Amino acid sequence: MFESAEIGHSIDKETYEKEVAVLREALLEAQYELKQQARFPVIILINGIEGAGKGETVKLLNEWMDPRLIRVESFLLPTDEELSRPPQWRFWRRLPPKGRTGIFFGNWYSQMLYARVTGEIKDSQLDGLINDAERFERMYSDEGALIFKFWFHLSKKQLKERLKALENDPTRSWQLSEIDWKQNEVYDKFVRYGERVLRRTSRDYAPWYVVEGSDERYRSLTVGRTILESLQAALKRKDRPTPQPHAAPLVSSLDNKGLLDALDLSLSLDKDQYKEQLAKEQARLATLMRDKRFRSHSLIAVFEGNDAAGKGGAIRRVTDALDPRQYRIVPIAAPTEEERAQPYLWRFWRHIPARRQFTIFDRSWYGRVLVERVEGFASDADWLRAYAEINDFEEQLTNYGIVLVKFWLSIDQDTQLERFKERESIPFKRFKITEEDWRNRDKWDLYVDAVGDMVDRTSTEIAPWTLVEANDKRYARVKVLKTINDALEAAYASAKKGKKD
Amino acid sequence: MFESAEIGHSIDKETYEKEVAVLREALLEAQYELKQQARFPVIILINGIEGAGKGETVKLLNEWMDPRLIRVESFLLPTDEELSRPPQWRFWRRLPPKGRTGIFFGNWYSQMLYARVTGEIKDSQLDGLINDAERFERMYSDEGALIFKFWFHLSKKQLKERLKALENDPTRSWQLSEIDWKQNEVYDKFVRYGERVLRRTSRDYAPWYVVEGSDERYRSLTVGRTILESLQAALKRKDRPTPQPHAAPLVSSLDNKGLLDALDLSLSLDKDQYKEQLAKEQARLATLMRDKRFRSHSLIAVFEGNDAAGKGGAIRRVTDALDPRQYRIVPIAAPTEEERAQPYLWRFWRHIPARRQFTIFDRSWYGRVLVERVEGFASDADWLRAYAEINDFEEQLTNYGIVLVKFWLSIDQDTQLERFKERESIPFKRFKITEEDWRNRDKWDLYVDAVGDMVDRTSTEIAPWTLVEANDKRYARVKVLKTINDALEAAYASAKKGKKD
Structure with missing residues (x-):
C-alpha cells in the first residue's frame, strides 16, 4: 500500500x-x-x-x-x-x-x-x-x-x-x-x-x-x-446519479391491516384518573431528571403524529413538569438555506443535547420518510436509503448514552375532522389550521403506508417507536409521560447492570 | 422492527x-x-x-x-x-x-x-x-x-x-x-x-x-x-445503473517514476549461483510443504507479469520441487459462459484450494484492474470498485489461514522485444506469441499505470505484492521460490506466536 x-x-x-x-x-x-x-x-x-x-x-x-x-x-x-x-x-x-x-x-x-x-x-x-x-x-x-x-x-x-x-x-x-x-x-x-x-x-x-x-x-x-x-x-457531471435501488418497492399490507389499525383508539381516561395520573407521572419525571444518574445521560423525545393529533398539548404536559432551563423544544419546519446546503441529518445533529440536557423534537428527521416521501420532495433512492442512515444515526446517539424515545400520536379520520372544524371555529385556534392540513388529509392512506414502513424499519431494540392512541388527549398525554419515565428508569437500571458486569 | x-x-x-x-x-x-x-x-x-x-x-x-x-x-x-x-x-x-x-x-x-x-x-x-x-x-x-x-x-x-x-x-x-x-x-x-x-x-x-x-x-x-x-x-429497468464514481480519476505519477521504474532490472545470477540457489530453495519448498504445520494452512501463488516475462518458466521451477498431487495450476483465460453468468470473483472462488493444498493462478482476479481496465472490458465504475472488493476477498482467504503470495514479473521493453522475436523464430515456441501480444505491447504505458495503481491499492499487510525483476530469468525464478518459502515460514512462525499469546 x-x-x-x-x-x-x-x-x-x-x-x-x-x-x-x-x-x-x-x-x-x-x-x-x-x-x-x-x-x-x-x-x-x-x-x-x-x-x-x-x-x-x-x-x-x-x-x-x-x-x-x-x-x-x-x-x-x-x-x-x-x-x-x-x-x-x-x-x-x-x-x-x-x-x-x-x-x-x-x-x-x-x-x-x-x-x-x-x-x-x-x-x-x-x-x-x-x-x-x-x-x-x-x-x-x-x-x-x-x-x-x-x-x-x-x-x-x-x-x-x-x-x-x-x-x-x-x-x-x-x-x-x-x-x-x-x-x-x-x-x-x-x-x-x-x-x-x-x-x-x-x-x-x-x-x-x-x-x-x-x-x-x-x-x-x-x-x-x-x-x-x-x-x-x-x-x-451535472447530475448526481441517484439510481432507483434494485430492490422491492414497498407495498402496503395485503390484508389492509397495519400497526395503526391494531391500535385501540377508544382508550381513554376520565377527568379524575387523568388528574391523578398526570400529577403522578409529572412528579416522577421531575424526580428522574434531578436524579444524579441523569448526569451520564441525556434525553431526546421525538414527536410525530397526524395533524391535530395533539403533539403540542402532549409536549406541554411534559414540559410543565420541568424548569425551563432543563429542556429545549426544537420545532422542525422547512429547512433553512444553511441547512439545505448540508446532508439532511445535519440540521438534527446540530440540536443534539449535551449531557444532562433534554431536547424535544416537534417533528424530526423522520420527515424524510414521511412528508418528503409522500410529497415527492425526496427521490425514491434518497428516502429508501434513509431508513438505514437513520438507524445508524440513532445508534450513534444511544451508544453515547442518550435516551431516545419516539412517539407517533395516532388519531382516526373522524377525530381529525372534528378537531379541524373546531380549530376553524375558534378564533384563537384558527392559526393552527391551514390549507396544507386539508391537503394532507386527502393523502391519509399514503401516510398510513409511510408510517407503517417507518415503524417497521426504524423501530429497533435501541430506539423503539411508541405508538400513542391519541383520540383521547388525556390518555395520550399520560402515556407519553409514562413512556419517557420508564425509558429513563430502564436506562439507569441498565447502566447499573453494565457496571456490575 | x-x-x-x-x-x-x-x-x-x-x-x-x-x-x-x-x-x-x-x-x-x-x-x-x-x-x-x-x-x-x-x-x-x-x-x-x-x-x-x-x-x-x-x-x-x-x-x-x-x-x-x-x-x-x-x-x-x-x-x-x-x-x-x-x-x-x-x-x-x-x-x-x-x-x-x-x-x-x-x-x-x-x-x-x-x-x-x-x-x-x-x-x-x-x-x-x-x-x-x-x-x-x-x-x-x-x-x-x-x-x-x-x-x-x-x-x-x-x-x-x-x-x-x-x-x-x-x-x-x-x-x-x-x-x-x-x-x-x-x-x-x-x-x-x-x-x-x-x-x-x-x-x-x-x-x-x-x-x-x-x-x-x-x-x-x-x-x-x-x-x-x-x-x-x-x-x-433495462440498464444496470453504473454511475461514474464521484472520485478522482487515477493519474500517473507526476515525475513519471513508478514502482516498476524503481526496480533494478539488471539483477542477475550466473549459472553456478543459479544452480546452487535453485536447488536449495526447491529443497526448502519441498520440506516446508511436507511440514506438519502446513496442515492448518493452504497456499495460493498468483502470477501476473508482462507478456514474455517468464511466468511459465517460473511456475515450472516451483512445481519441479513438488509431487503433482501437491499442487494445481489454474490458467486464467477468457471466462466461460457459466462464469460470465456470475459475479467476476466467482470463477476464482471455485478454485480456492482446500487445506494442505497449493493452487497456482497463472493470471488471476487482477485481470479486472489490468486487462479489463486497459481494454475497456469493464466500465470505470466496475474496475474502480474492484480494488476494495479484491481486498475484502483476500482478507477472507488469509483470515482462514491461506498463505497468499502475489508476483508481478517485470521486464523492460527491450527484453520483451527480444523474447518476442525469439519466439517467432523458434518453431516450437511460435505458439507462444500472438497478434494480441504485439497489440498489448503498444499499450505498454497504460499497463504501467494499471500495474502501479494495482500495487498501490492492493498490496496490503495481509497480502503484499512481490515485484520480481525478471530480465534475468534465473534471478526471477529463485526470487519467486524464495518468496514463497519465506511466506510459509512466516505463517508457521506467526501461528506459533498466535498460540502462545
Missing part, C-alpha cells in the same frame, strides 16, 4: 514552477465553479506520518486557492461542548456547506489510529470504528459530497532524517505530536494499523491517495493535481 | 384463492422474462423464527413457479470439502447464475445468529460478521443481483402454540431445530440479536422484509407479492 511512496519521488524546481503556475490558475477556476454550482461540498482528509508535510501542504493549498472558500478544521482537544455529545458531533458541526471546501486535519482516522497505537483500544474496536467511518462516508457520498483522503507517507529512514531536522530547528520543533515518533515501534505500529485502515476504507466513492512526503515539490504538486482533476470531473 | 408482524394478519380463503391464481400466473411470466433477459440473478434469503412457516413457504414458491429455474439451497452441516475452505466458499459455489433464482435456507444470517444465541461468539464478532455480510451484499448488488431477505416472524405466544402443535404431530416434529426453542430465553435472545442484525443489514439495495408467519395464507401471499413486484420493477 505504501510501496510506491517510498521510492524517492521528486520534481525539479523549474518543472515545478512552470506546473504550479498553471495548476493555481485552474484550481482557482474550479473553486469558483464549485461555488457557482453549489451542488456539492468537497472534503479533504489529511492523514499520515508525522513530518511528511501535512501541515505545509495544507498551508500551500490555502495559498493557492481562495481561502475564503476553504476552511481548515483541526480537531485537537475536544471542547467541553463536544465532550458532552456523541463523538461524531464535532465532525458534523464543521462539515463544509455545498460549494465550499473543508480540510479536516486530525479527523476520525487520526483519532482511531492514535487510540490503537497507544493501546487505548483493541483490534475489534478499531474494526468497529472503521465500519462507522465507512458508513458515514457512504452516506456523505450518497448525499453528493466529493471526498478526498490523503495519506502522507515517509519511509522509516526518511522519518528519522526528518525528525532530526525538526529537532534542530527551534521554530518547528513544536510540531512534534503527542506520540513519540522517535520510537521505532511507533512507526511500525502506525504503519501496520494504517494499512489495515486504508485497506478497509479505500472504496470507489472515497479512495485513499498515498503521497510520498519527502520531496516538497512532488508532494504539493501531486495533491494539487489530484484535487484539480477530480474536482473538474465532478463539476462536469 | 417486528411490531407489525405480531398483530395477527390474516386473509380469508376466498380472497386468497382468487389472488393466488393471478399471482402464480404473473410470477411464472416474470420468471420466464428473467430467464430470457438473463441479466441478473435473484437470491432469496429465508430467515426467522422456528415454526413461522419458512419451510412451507419455500415449498409453496416451488409449486407456484417453475422449479427448473429455482434452486433451493439449504446449508446444514458443511461437507468436508467446505470445512477445509474459507466459510464464504460454500455460499459462493451455490450462487444462482444470471436469469435464475436461488433460495438460500440457513444462510450466513442463520449461522451468525445461531452462533451468537448459543454464546459461541460475542457481540464484537457478531458485528464483524454483520459487516462481512454487508460488504458481500453490496458487492453482489453492484454486480447486478436482486436480493430478497425475508424474516418470518412469530410472537412469543404464537411460537408456543406452534411448538405445541408440532410436538403433537409426529410427522412434523422432526422439523424442530438444534436450538431448543421451547426455552423462553432462546426466543428472547434470538429476537434481540435478530433485531441487531436486521437493523444493521437492512440497506436500500438489500432490505429485509419482515413477514408475520402465523396465518399461512397471509404469509404466502405477502412473500409472493413482494417477490413479484420487485422482480417486475427490476425487469423493466
Whole structure:
C-alpha cells in the first residue's frame, strides 16, 4: 500500500514552477465553479506520518486557492461542548456547506489510529470504528459530497532524517505530536494499523491517495493535481446519479391491516384518573431528571403524529413538569438555506443535547420518510436509503448514552375532522389550521403506508417507536409521560447492570 | 422492527384463492422474462423464527413457479470439502447464475445468529460478521443481483402454540431445530440479536422484509407479492445503473517514476549461483510443504507479469520441487459462459484450494484492474470498485489461514522485444506469441499505470505484492521460490506466536 511512496519521488524546481503556475490558475477556476454550482461540498482528509508535510501542504493549498472558500478544521482537544455529545458531533458541526471546501486535519482516522497505537483500544474496536467511518462516508457520498483522503507517507529512514531536522530547528520543533515518533515501534505500529485502515476504507466513492512526503515539490504538486482533476470531473457531471435501488418497492399490507389499525383508539381516561395520573407521572419525571444518574445521560423525545393529533398539548404536559432551563423544544419546519446546503441529518445533529440536557423534537428527521416521501420532495433512492442512515444515526446517539424515545400520536379520520372544524371555529385556534392540513388529509392512506414502513424499519431494540392512541388527549398525554419515565428508569437500571458486569 | 408482524394478519380463503391464481400466473411470466433477459440473478434469503412457516413457504414458491429455474439451497452441516475452505466458499459455489433464482435456507444470517444465541461468539464478532455480510451484499448488488431477505416472524405466544402443535404431530416434529426453542430465553435472545442484525443489514439495495408467519395464507401471499413486484420493477429497468464514481480519476505519477521504474532490472545470477540457489530453495519448498504445520494452512501463488516475462518458466521451477498431487495450476483465460453468468470473483472462488493444498493462478482476479481496465472490458465504475472488493476477498482467504503470495514479473521493453522475436523464430515456441501480444505491447504505458495503481491499492499487510525483476530469468525464478518459502515460514512462525499469546 505504501510501496510506491517510498521510492524517492521528486520534481525539479523549474518543472515545478512552470506546473504550479498553471495548476493555481485552474484550481482557482474550479473553486469558483464549485461555488457557482453549489451542488456539492468537497472534503479533504489529511492523514499520515508525522513530518511528511501535512501541515505545509495544507498551508500551500490555502495559498493557492481562495481561502475564503476553504476552511481548515483541526480537531485537537475536544471542547467541553463536544465532550458532552456523541463523538461524531464535532465532525458534523464543521462539515463544509455545498460549494465550499473543508480540510479536516486530525479527523476520525487520526483519532482511531492514535487510540490503537497507544493501546487505548483493541483490534475489534478499531474494526468497529472503521465500519462507522465507512458508513458515514457512504452516506456523505450518497448525499453528493466529493471526498478526498490523503495519506502522507515517509519511509522509516526518511522519518528519522526528518525528525532530526525538526529537532534542530527551534521554530518547528513544536510540531512534534503527542506520540513519540522517535520510537521505532511507533512507526511500525502506525504503519501496520494504517494499512489495515486504508485497506478497509479505500472504496470507489472515497479512495485513499498515498503521497510520498519527502520531496516538497512532488508532494504539493501531486495533491494539487489530484484535487484539480477530480474536482473538474465532478463539476462536469451535472447530475448526481441517484439510481432507483434494485430492490422491492414497498407495498402496503395485503390484508389492509397495519400497526395503526391494531391500535385501540377508544382508550381513554376520565377527568379524575387523568388528574391523578398526570400529577403522578409529572412528579416522577421531575424526580428522574434531578436524579444524579441523569448526569451520564441525556434525553431526546421525538414527536410525530397526524395533524391535530395533539403533539403540542402532549409536549406541554411534559414540559410543565420541568424548569425551563432543563429542556429545549426544537420545532422542525422547512429547512433553512444553511441547512439545505448540508446532508439532511445535519440540521438534527446540530440540536443534539449535551449531557444532562433534554431536547424535544416537534417533528424530526423522520420527515424524510414521511412528508418528503409522500410529497415527492425526496427521490425514491434518497428516502429508501434513509431508513438505514437513520438507524445508524440513532445508534450513534444511544451508544453515547442518550435516551431516545419516539412517539407517533395516532388519531382516526373522524377525530381529525372534528378537531379541524373546531380549530376553524375558534378564533384563537384558527392559526393552527391551514390549507396544507386539508391537503394532507386527502393523502391519509399514503401516510398510513409511510408510517407503517417507518415503524417497521426504524423501530429497533435501541430506539423503539411508541405508538400513542391519541383520540383521547388525556390518555395520550399520560402515556407519553409514562413512556419517557420508564425509558429513563430502564436506562439507569441498565447502566447499573453494565457496571456490575 | 417486528411490531407489525405480531398483530395477527390474516386473509380469508376466498380472497386468497382468487389472488393466488393471478399471482402464480404473473410470477411464472416474470420468471420466464428473467430467464430470457438473463441479466441478473435473484437470491432469496429465508430467515426467522422456528415454526413461522419458512419451510412451507419455500415449498409453496416451488409449486407456484417453475422449479427448473429455482434452486433451493439449504446449508446444514458443511461437507468436508467446505470445512477445509474459507466459510464464504460454500455460499459462493451455490450462487444462482444470471436469469435464475436461488433460495438460500440457513444462510450466513442463520449461522451468525445461531452462533451468537448459543454464546459461541460475542457481540464484537457478531458485528464483524454483520459487516462481512454487508460488504458481500453490496458487492453482489453492484454486480447486478436482486436480493430478497425475508424474516418470518412469530410472537412469543404464537411460537408456543406452534411448538405445541408440532410436538403433537409426529410427522412434523422432526422439523424442530438444534436450538431448543421451547426455552423462553432462546426466543428472547434470538429476537434481540435478530433485531441487531436486521437493523444493521437492512440497506436500500438489500432490505429485509419482515413477514408475520402465523396465518399461512397471509404469509404466502405477502412473500409472493413482494417477490413479484420487485422482480417486475427490476425487469423493466433495462440498464444496470453504473454511475461514474464521484472520485478522482487515477493519474500517473507526476515525475513519471513508478514502482516498476524503481526496480533494478539488471539483477542477475550466473549459472553456478543459479544452480546452487535453485536447488536449495526447491529443497526448502519441498520440506516446508511436507511440514506438519502446513496442515492448518493452504497456499495460493498468483502470477501476473508482462507478456514474455517468464511466468511459465517460473511456475515450472516451483512445481519441479513438488509431487503433482501437491499442487494445481489454474490458467486464467477468457471466462466461460457459466462464469460470465456470475459475479467476476466467482470463477476464482471455485478454485480456492482446500487445506494442505497449493493452487497456482497463472493470471488471476487482477485481470479486472489490468486487462479489463486497459481494454475497456469493464466500465470505470466496475474496475474502480474492484480494488476494495479484491481486498475484502483476500482478507477472507488469509483470515482462514491461506498463505497468499502475489508476483508481478517485470521486464523492460527491450527484453520483451527480444523474447518476442525469439519466439517467432523458434518453431516450437511460435505458439507462444500472438497478434494480441504485439497489440498489448503498444499499450505498454497504460499497463504501467494499471500495474502501479494495482500495487498501490492492493498490496496490503495481509497480502503484499512481490515485484520480481525478471530480465534475468534465473534471478526471477529463485526470487519467486524464495518468496514463497519465506511466506510459509512466516505463517508457521506467526501461528506459533498466535498460540502462545
